[in-house]
Amino acid sequence: MSDALLAIRGLTKAYPGVVANSDVSFDIRPSSVHALLGENGAGKSTLVKTIYGLVRPDAGTMTLAGQPYAPPEPRAARAAGVAMVFQHFSLFDALSVAENIALGMEDPPPLRDLSARIAQVSRDYGLPLDPNRIVGDLSAGERQRVEIIRCLLQSPRLLIMDEPTSVLTPQEVEILFRTLRKLREEGLAILYISHKLEEIRVLCEEATILRGGRVVATCDPQRTSARRMAEMMVGGTLKTPARAAHPGGDTVLDVQGLSAPSPRPHGTALRGVTFSVARGEVLGIGGVAGNGQDELLLALSGEMRTAPGMVRLKGELVGSLRPSARRARGLLCAPEERMGHAAAPDMTLTENAFLSGRLRERLARRGFVNWTAARGFAERIIRDFDVRTPGPSAAARSLSGGNLQKFVIGREILQRPEVLIVNQPTWGVDASAAAAIRQALLDLASQGAAVVVVSQDLDELMEISDRFAALNEGRLSPARPARGLTVEEIGLMLGGAHGMEVAHAH
Amino acid sequence: MIILEKRPNPSRAWALATPVLAVLATMIVGGLLFAMLGKDPVLTIRTIFWDPLFGPFGSYTRPQLLIKAGPLILIATGLSFGFRAGIWNIGAEGQYILGALTGAAAGLALYPSESRLIFPLMVAAGALGGMAWALIPALLKVRFGTNEILVSLMLVYVATNLLAYAALGPLQNPEGMGFPGSRNLSQWPSSANLELLTGTGLHWGVVAAGVAVVGAYVLLARHAFGFAVRLAGQAPRAAAFAGVSPSRLVLACMAISGGLAGLAGVFEVTGPAGQIGIDFGVGYGFTAIIVAFLGRLHPLGILLAGLLMALTYIGGEMAQTQLGLPGAAVQLFQGMLLFFLLAMDVLTQFRLRWKGASPVIVATAKPVEGAR
Structure with missing residues (x-):
């Protein structure tokens, strides 16, 4: 008790209609990496x-190193020695590393001194930057690393990390873990949030598991x-995705030398991407975000058009066709970004069902929408994919990330695609929903569809893919059978650890 | 300290209440303004809002309500499609003028023959004229990525000059003894757009406005085009994913708003205005922007907002003539209405929360978490 750095006692926080945290108590010791586990909506982020x-x-109290601790705002928390690395970074693309770090400081030193300190911390902790x-x-x-160094410059006592490895290659994860272990040796306490249980087993020596806002274990x-651990999070037993049949069908989607500039600033151009997928097959495309995944999805969905011959669907040249024309031919997509891309946040689920289901579900006649049919389609998605929502009239943004993801994936699967392309199908989705989505993708493949899964989650890709290819700086490696690939081989396919050469330069 | 907190769902109740609150706030602050100008605020507000309908000159001013509201509603309904989709046609005034010009020109070309077909022909020509004028900024935007706000606005001034040229040149009345202006179209039976029911102000333009409101409602609620418009405005990337072509949407929305503005112009020139004159453009196209937003870009809202705006126009004129209120004060009053509406709009998306003053010193530098 007395050796705790941060002691949490009876924390309770309720929002209208939901209790996010209920009587949560646990201790974080100095010199330890403490895991916080739980499904989405378990109350971790609150x-x-x-x-x-x-x-x-x-209600409830916190004590930090024996002193009462109730920070009214992040500034007070930082002053007390608590730092946090968020899952989504808040950095300005157009500024340098040092300028970004200076922006976050209350009283930044001159930029040259700051740069020297950044280089120093970067060397001390093995974070090449x-x-x-x-x-x-x-x-x-x-x-x-910019975010971590920004935190370390404040000499914190407790470092909170929210899903830090979801965007990293295996080699980068290694670098991060080495840094975290070093910090632990120096007496720092780390509160580590992740869905990746194997990582937690390697890194952490204590874990607190939340379910429904309470500490369950x-x-x-x-x-x-x-x-x-997964079963403690879910409160039941887990099913491993299984598939009925294995592929052996004819090629349906054939991409040849797909090159295109990115439509966005700071995007990644596609360079000669070539692959093909057969009926009944799952092709996994791995890679760290920002290596052309978004551009590949846009080029396949038709939101970005290319030369006709770069994308062939059942032998037909479709590279210059618009999204609706591709949909009509059986090529369906589920983009990564749920809010604002795959779904319109302020529209109802019925409207969002119409959004992509109009053609294949025949939800409009002569341009006039059949809202009854659209509602029926939305209800079918909600039922078949176990979407937790009051009903099809709920706004998409009122759904939790995992539930909206189930809706978005279900919407495309129920339209009986011949080729389905999904980007990050289980990003930010809890374990049981992720398992359900993976199972649905495998079922779709065994019914004879070709499935392309773009993901950063290598465990997921290894679990469901027949073949695996890696996207690195807009180039796609040749696809290899997924079975038998080692983590090292995958890491090399992904292009290794970014920025290692910079570390040696200093 | 008051803080704004984003609502999980936009409040439906507030969406309906804010226009009413905005009108009330306008009345209060407007009343203060009038009091500072040395006028009796209650009498002024009554003159503006009450007298046009029920005052001693009601039988003259009541028909004016529909005559003024008709073009406002017609133009605002057209604009609402583009505004919902994030396409900003600010040049409805120019499209309105062009509609009047092309409509009048089509009719005058056939003067003085008598036919029932001349009026429908003029209406069609007016709609096409307005549409063509709106398609200039649309095509430039689609083809060269120009800003439709600037181009459509600048084309208003081109239209004003075209109007002056036509009134003094090709469309000038040959029997007008050199005065600027065309023949009087409301006195030529083939082109006259007369009151359909005596004493109501109801003419074909008002009928067209009613049809436009119903049509817009059906399009937005039941048609895939309306869905595409709403989707493109709320989530442009989701619209691209759904297969909505941004270029086609720009062209369609600009064509609709231009076409309806052109219609308003041709109904005006054949009815209430009567002729092409240098002073034909009185700003309906600009006021319609206010009407569209006051009506929350919803067809029924626009109907009510158009009537309200017409009321303040007529009432404002009465306040000028009867109480000697300066014209600028009336315009300020109308501008206030839009200002308060937009300000109150915050309440539909956010809720106000009172927060006790924090004991911590006020931040001098923002933490970077907020700086997205």
Whole structure:
């Protein structure tokens, strides 16, 4: 008790209609990496925001190193020695690393001194980073290092990390873990939030598991199996996705030498991407975000058009066709960004069902929408994919990330695609929903559809893909059978650790 | 300290209440303004809002209500499509003038023959004229990426000059003894757009406005085009994913708003205005922008907003003539209405929360989490 750095006692926070945290108590010891586990909506982020001063609890107390601790805002939390690395970075692409870090400081030193300190911290903790580079040119892993170094410059006592490895290559994860272990040796406490249970088993020595806003278990992750932890999170047993048949069909989607500039600034151009998928097959495309995934999806969905011959569907040249024409021919997509791309946040689920289902579900006649049919389609998605929502009249933005993802994937699967392309199908989705989505993708493949899964989650790709290819700086590696690939081989296909050469330069 | 908190769902109740609140706030602040100008605020507000309908000159001013509201509603309904989709046609005034010019020209070309077909021909020519004028900024935007706000606005001034040229040149009345202006179209039976029911102000333009409101409602609620318009405005990337072509949407929305503005112009020139004159453009095209937003870009809202705006126009004129209120004060009053509406709009998306003053010193530098 007395050796705790941060002691949390009876924290409770309720929002209208939902109790996010209910009587949460646990201790974080100095010199330890403490895992916080739970499904989406289990109350992890509310808890972390409370610790970081973004949310004020309704009841309960916190003590930091023996002193009462109730930060009214993040500034107070930082002053008390609590730092946080968010899952989504808040960096300005057009500014340099040092300038970005200076922006976050209360009283920044002259830029040259700051650069020197950044270089110093970067060397001390094995986080290769050049303070003078422009953030827009950095990989996701390097951006994360900017955020971590920004925190370390405040000499924190407690570092909170929210899903830090979701954007990293295996090699970058190694670098991060080495840094975290070093910080732990120096006495820092780290609160580590992740869905990746194997990582937690390697890194953490204590885990607190939340479910429905309550602490349901604490365990020693090094002595608990990943499966056991997942079951404690879910409160039931987990099913491993299984598939009925294996592929052997004819090629339906054939992409040849797909090259295109990115439509966005700081985007990645596609360079000669070539692959093909057969009926009944799942092709996994791995890679760290920002290596052309979004551009590949746009080129396949038809939102970005290319030369006709670059994309062939069942032998037909479709590279210059618009999204609706491709949909009519059986090529369907589910983009990564749920809010604002795959779905319109302020529209109802019925309207969002119409959004992509109009043609194949015949939801309009002579341009006039059949809202009854659209509503029926939305209800079917909600039922078949276990979307938790009051009903089809709910606005898309009122759904949790996992539920909206189930809706978006279900909407495309129920339209009986011949080729389905999904980007990050389980990003930010909890374990049981992720398993359901993967199972649905496998079922679709065994019914004879070709499925392309673009994901950063290598475990996921290894679990469901027949073949695996890696996207790196807009180039796609040749696809290899997924079975038997080692983590090292995959890491090399992904292009290794970004920015290692910078570290040696210093 | 008051803080704004984003609502999980936009409040339906506030969406309906804010226009009413905006009108009330305008009345209060407007009343203060009038009081400072030395006028009796209650009497002034009554003159503007009450007298046009029920005052001693009601039988003259009541028909004016529909005559003024008709073009406003017609133009605003057209504009609402583009505004919903994020396409900003600011040049409806120019399209309105062009509609009047092409409509009048089509009719005058056939003067003095008598036919029932001349009026429909003029209406069609007016709609096409307005549409063509609106398609100039649309095509430039689609082809060269120009800004439709600037181009459509600048074309208003081109249209004003075309109007002056036509009134003094090709469309000038040969029997007008050199005065600027065309023949009087409302006195030529083939082109006259007369009151359909005596004493109501109801003419074909008002009928067209009613049809436009119903049509817009059906399009937005039941048609895939309306869905595409709403989707493109709310989530442009989702619209691209759904297969909505941004270029086609720009062309369609500009064509609709231009066409309806042109219609308003031709109904005006054949009825209430009567002729092409240098002073034909009185700003309906600009006021319609206010009407569109006051009506929350919703067809029924626009109907009500058009009537309200017409009321303040007529009432404002009465306040000028009867109470000697300066014209600028009336315009200020109308501008206030839009200002308050937009300000109150915050309440539909956010809720106000009172927060006790924090003991911590006020931040001098914002933490970077907020700087997205």
